[in-house]
Amino acid sequence: xxxxxxxxxxxxxxxxxLKGEEVIKFQKELSAxxxxxxxxxEVDTSKVDYDFHLLKDYFLKSVELMREDIxxxxxxxxxxxxxxxxxxxxxxxxxxKAVF
Numbered sequence: 001x002x003x004x005x006x007x008x009x010x011x012x013x014x015x016x017x018l019k020g021e022e023v024i025k026f027q028k029e030l031s032a033x034x035x036x037x038x039x040x041x042e043v044d045t046s047k048v049d050y051d052f053h054l055l056k057d058y059f060l061k062s063v064e065l066m067r068e069d070i071x072x073x074x075x076x077x078x079x080x081x082x083x084x085x086x087x088x089x090x091x092x093x094x095x096x097k098a099v100f
Contacts, residue, residue: 001031 007027011018018026088095 002027002034 004023004027007023007030008018010030011023011026083089083092083094086094
C-alpha cells in the first residue's frame, strides 16, 4: 500500500490540499489503481502490434470518406463584406490589437 507520506507528496506536486481523512481515502484509492496496473502487467501482449487500436480501421475509412473543403461563393461574399467592415486590414487579414 502506498504510504501517507507518498500521498502527501503527490498532493503537493498536484498542488492539492488534503485534510487528514482525505489522505487516508486517497491512500486507498491510489493503492487500488497501482494494484490494477500490477494486474495489467500480467497480460501477455507479445502478439499485439505496438500500434494496435480497436478503431484504427474505422478512423482510416472515415478520413477517406471525408469531403474536401469547399469555399462556396456565398462564403466569399460574406468574407468580402466582413473585410470591408474591418477597421484595420493587412492583405486578406484583419489587423487587431496584440493580445499579449
